[in-house]
Amino acid sequence: MPxxxxxxxxxxxxxxxxxxxxxxxxxxxxxxxxxxxEGWDEIIAFQRHIVEGFPDLRVTVWDKLVCDDTVVVEGTVTGTHNGPFLLTEGEVLQATGRSVSVRCCWVFTVEHDLIVSHRGYYDQLECYSQLGLRLPAPG
Structure with missing residues (x-):
């Protein structure tokens, strides 16, 4: 399955x-x-957006855990911010030229050797600080 x-x-x-x-x-x-x-078109558009923001994007997998239909991957994403990148509050950050190395975790649900659910988590404070930003204040 993995x-x-x-x-x-x-x-x-x-x-x-x-x-x-x-x-x-x-x-x-x-x-x-x-x-x-949701669906192929939106998933591809989202991935395209990430690669536009970080054209040299690279994932390094540290560990993988498989339990029934669930696969959990822990790793690092590295890249240089050389294009527009959508921030969590909906604004687009233009290229800063800064490099990032961010710890991530992805949780996948797999059925019939295809991913049906993909949930991504990353250290937003780590990412934002490396891009020269602050996380938005609550409220």
């Missing part, structure tokens, strides 16, 4: 949208702090 997640991580690192979409079921949902994407 083979599809391995293929996804390879597709992300290769910036291969065709290979990426082949990892998801047609009605898959991907959720992250920035947005929710």
């Amino acid at each position: 083979d599809v997640v391995d293929r996804l991580m390879s597709a992300v690192n290769a910036h291969d949208q065709g290979a990426l979409v082949e990892c998801y079921a047609p009605g898959a949902v991907a959720v992250s702090p920035e947005m929710q994407a």
Whole structure:
């Protein structure tokens, strides 16, 4: 079962949208702090947006845990912010030229060797501070 997640991580690192979409079921949902994407078109658009913001984006997997239909991956995402990037409050940050290295965790639900749910978590304070920003104040 984790083979599809391995293929996804390879597709992300290769910036291969065709290979990426082949990892998801047609009605898959991907959720992250920035947005929710439903279906192939939205998932590809979201991935394209991330790569536009960080053209040299690279995922390094530290660990993977498989339990029934759930796969959890822990790792680091690195890249240089050379394009627009959607922030959690909905604003777009233009290129800063800064490099980031952010700890992440992804939780996947897999059915019939396809991802049906993808939930991404990352240290937003770590990311924002490396981009020269502050997290938005509550309220």
